[in-house]
Amino acid sequence: MKISPNPSWFYNEFRQVGTDFTDPTVVATYDRNQHSSTVEAEQALVEQLGITAGNTVIDLGCGTGTFAIQAALTGARVHAVDVSQPMLAYARQKAAAAGLSDRIQFHHQGFLSYNHNATPADFIVTQAALHHLPDFWKMVALLRIAAMLRPDGVFYLWDTVFSFPPSEFQAHIQTWMARAAKPMGGGWTVTDFETHVRDEYTTFGWILERMLEETGFVIETVERASSVITAYTCRKKCSS
Ligand SMILES: C[S@@+](CC[C@H](N)C(=O)[O-])C[C@H]1O[C@@H](n2cnc3c(N)ncnc32)[C@H](O)[C@@H]1O
Secondary structure (H helix, E strand, O other): OOOOOOOOOOOOOOOOOOOOOOOHHHHHHHHHHOHHHOHHHHHHHHHHHOOOOOOEEEEEOOOOOHHHHHHHOOOOEEEEEOOOHHHHHHHHHHHHHOOOOOOEEEEOOOOOOOOOOOOOEEEEEEEOOHHHOOHHHHHHHHHHHHHHEEEEEEEEEEEEEEOOOHHHHHHHHHHHHHHHOOOOOOOOOHHHHHHHHHHOOOEEHHHHHHHHHHOOEEEEEEEEEEOOEEEEEEEEOOOO
């Protein structure tokens, strides 16, 4: 889907919201803090999705590139996309160290600006990134993702997603922070979680699931890790 030229009301996705992923300190400590994105976890995801040599894979909001690197190790062609230049620079270095510079193309673009000028993707993955967009713009991003995938292609979405009863929001947010926050230097702190809840755009599962269906996906599996984290494996409807 192309919306061109971008109208003046279009969302500026390069402006950081919440955690500043252009801050070199945040980038340098990211792999230590983000326990969901270890090499082992990303390798397991590559296997779970069935990514193999010759596939075209897009990683939207690739961060430090751990998933992109594991996908590229299969022999897949990978497009790693992020709005943060420092994140991309860090991911490029990791890819070079793994001898994969020629297998991963890095793009300084985002959900709302990446133009996929290559073979339609077999797999699109986005982890811990879509919640940076407000809901209306998530919907635009999902339409664009559907347009980049081949018919029957797979879209994997892992993110903070609220799946508690709305009236219980305070207890679930507080339990999440008490369980997940680490002391300074050991991972994401209470302050980081507070920033996430206050300034970023995590939404409810029932909103996100309806958005996925309305934008051309069939949800095949839903893995709720907790009342604040969900992974969806979706397939693009053949007709969209
Ligand atoms: C929490 S990190 C997740 C990185 C990686 N996917 C992972 O699972 O570890 C979020 C990433 O999304 C990027 N991001 C934020 N808004 C974005 C957008 N509109 N389009 C693409 N990437 C975006 C940030 O720059 C950051 O690198």
